Amino acid sequence: MELFNPTLEKNATYVRPAYFMISGFIGIPNVRYYFVFLCFIYIFSFLGNTMVMTVIILDHALRAPKYIAVFNLALADLLSSSALVPKVLDIFLLNHRYIPYNDCLTFMFFVFTFLTMQSLNLVALCYDRLIAIYYPLHYHTKVTHRVMLNIIVVFWLLDIFLAMLAVGLLTRLSFCKSVVINSYFCDHGPVFRLACNDNTPNRVIGGLSPVLILYLPLLFILVSYCCIGYALSKISTVQERVRAFKTCTSHLSLVAIYFFPLMIVYLLATTIHPNARIITLSLNTVIPPMLNPFIYVFQTREIKESLKKLLKIRGKAKISTTN
Numbered sequence: 001m002e003l004f005n006p007t008l009e010k011n012a013t014y015v016r017p018a019y020f021m022i023s024g025f026i027g028i029p030n031v032r033y034y035f036v037f038l039c040f041i042y043i044f045s046f047l048g049n050t051m052v053m054t055v056i057i058l059d060h061a062l063r064a065p066k067y068i069a070v071f072n073l074a075l076a077d078l079l080s081s082s083a084l085v086p087k088v089l090d091i092f093l094l095n096h097r098y099i100p101y102n103d104c105l106t107f108m109f110f111v112f113t114f115l116t117m118q119s120l121n122l123v124a125l126c127y128d129r130l131i132a133i134y135y136p137l138h139y140h141t142k143v144t145h146r147v148m149l150n151i152i153v154v155f156w157l158l159d160i161f162l163a164m165l166a167v168g169l170l171t172r173l174s175f176c177k178s179v180v181i182n183s184y185f186c187d188h189g190p191v192f193r194l195a196c197n198d199n200t201p202n203r204v205i206g207g208l209s210p211v212l213i214l215y216l217p218l219l220f221i222l223v224s225y226c227c228i229g230y231a232l233s234k235i236s237t238v239q240e241r242v243r244a245f246k247t248c249t250s251h252l253s254l255v256a257i258y259f260f261p262l263m264i265v266y267l268l269a270t271t272i273h274p275n276a277r278i279i280t281l282s283l284n285t286v287i288p289p290m291l292n293p294f295i296y297v298f299q300t301r302e303i304k305e306s307l308k309k310l311l312k313i314r315g316k317a318k319i320s321t322t323n
Helices: 006-011 031-058 066-093 101-134 136-142 145-170 188-192 200-233 238-267 274-299 301-322
Strands: 019-022 098-100
Touching: 019 101, 031 066, 031 274, 031 301, 066 101, 066 145, 066 274, 098 101, 101 136, 101 145, 101 188, 101 200, 101 238, 101 274, 145 188, 145 200, 188 200, 200 238, 238 274
Parallel strands: none
Antiparallel strands: 019 098
C-alpha cells in the first residue's frame, strides 16, 4: 500500500499550517450565555460522574460485573467532558480561536477517543441486560468480571486504534489554502476537507468510523432489545414482566439520550443550518455525560441504597468527631 510506504513518506513534502482557526458559533446573538451554560453543565457532569465512581469504589456490594461497565461509562463521561468543555470555553469565551497544528490533532484524538467510548459502553451494558433477561440461568457464567473486563479492554483498544488512525492520516494532508475549521472544536471532517491534496483515505475512515461507533452499536442494541422483548413475552405474569423490564429502563434512557439526537443530526446534516448543527452536536457531547450519573442514581436501586448508606456513614462520622 502506497499510503504506508516509508519510501514514499521520505520523498513526500506536506504543507502543514502553523495553526488552525476554530470558527464555530459565528453570528449567534448572546452566544456568551451559551458558554456559561456549558460551564455549569460541565460542573454538574464532573460532580455527578465523580460521585458514581466514588460510590462504586467505596461500596463492596457494587462488585457485580455490570458495575465495571457503569464505572467505565462514568469514567469516559468524565474524561470526554474534561477533554472538550474547558478547551471550548477557552477558545470561544476567552477568544483563543487560533490553535497550533499539533495541539489541534492532539485535541481531536482525546475528544474522539472519549466520546466514542460512551457508545461502546452502552453496548457493554446492553450485553449485560441481554444475558440477564434472555439467558437468566446462565447469567453468572456468561457475565463474569473477566468477561466484562475483556469487553471493556477490547472496546478501549478498538476506540484508541480508530482515533489514532483518523488523526494519523491527517498528518499526510497538505493545507495550502484555508485553515478555518467550521466547527466548535478540531473536528475530523471539517479538518480533512480543508486539504489541497488527495484526502481519499480520510474520507474512507470518516465514513467508516460512524458505522463502527454509531450505527453498528445502535443496531446491536436494537436487536438485543428485540430479543429481550421476546423473552419478556414468555414470562407468565405481568408483575414479573414489569419487574424485569424495570432493570432495563436506565439503560434505555441512556441509549435514547445519546443516540437519537446524533441520528437526527446525521440524517439532517445537509438541510439544517451550520450553527444549528454545531449547537446540537455540542449539546449532545455534554448533556449525556451530565445526565448519565443522575439516571443511574435515580433508576438503579443498588446505587441509591449504596449512596444512602455512604451518606449515613459520613453523617455518623461527623457527629462522632464533633462529640
